[in-house]
Amino acid sequence: MRLIGATASKVLKKMPEKEKLRIDKYLWAIRIFKTRSLATEACKAGRVKLDGQNIKPAHEVKVGEVYLVSKGPERKIIRVLGLLENRMDAKSVAGFYADETPVEMTSTFKSMFNAPVLKRDRGTGRPTKRDRREIDDLQDGFFDRADGNADLK
Numbered sequence: 337m338r339l340i341g342a343t344a345s346k347v348l349k350k351m352p353e354k355e356k357l358r359i360d361k362y363l364w365a366i367r368i369f370k371t372r373s374l375a376t377e378a379c380k381a382g383r384v385k386l387d388g389q390n391i392k393p394a395h396e397v398k399v400g401e402v403y404l405v406s407k408g409p410e411r412k413i414i415r416v417l418g419l420l421e422n423r424m425d426a427k428s429v430a431g432f433y434a435d436e437t438p439v440e441m442t443s444t445f446k447s448m449f450n451a452p453v454l455k456r457d458r459g460t461g462r463p464t465k466r467d468r469r470e471i472d473d474l475q476d477g478f479f480d481r482a483d484g485n486a487d488l489k
Contacts, residue, residue, distance in 0.1 A: 357419050359384060359403070360393040365420040366429050368405055368412070378407070402436065413437045 360375040363384070369375040378384055379393040383406040386395070391403075397416055405412045415434040456463070463471065 357397045357421060358393060359391060359395040359397050362397045362420065363405065365423050366433050367423070367426060383407070411437070411441055
């Protein structure tokens with residue numbers, strides 16, 4: 337069933353609070369993951385946490401709970417505002433969760449893309465052992481510093 341032109345408040349009333357909703361289905365419905373199977377795999381791999389504890393894909397979602405979702409190098413803190421069973425367009429989904437990710441975590445994610453890119457002149461061949469050591473000294477600790485603040489339990 338596709339809802340066209342419905343606001344989030346109208347859709348919130350559609351699903352009763354007593355009804356059970358799995359976390360993998362919820363994460364798929366609010367567009368955190370592209371497919372439900374990716375959401376299920378993330379839960380099984382321990383990349384979705386509630387109060388620092390790994391949760392299973394069949395965990396029942398409740399309004400007001402706060403989840404930590406790790407997706408690659410990106411980490412998001414999500415508060416459940418309403419239950420959504422089916423996937424909808426991105427504008428309508430915004431009313432069902434609040435992204436409470438601190439600015440520090442988002443800026444560290446973006447800083448990873450500003451890593452220094454070292455280029456060698458064309459035709460110089462492979463780096464020697466000495467060249468490799470100099471390259472490693474230049475890059476030493478860059479990614480450790482960028483990722484160090486984003487670790488949550």
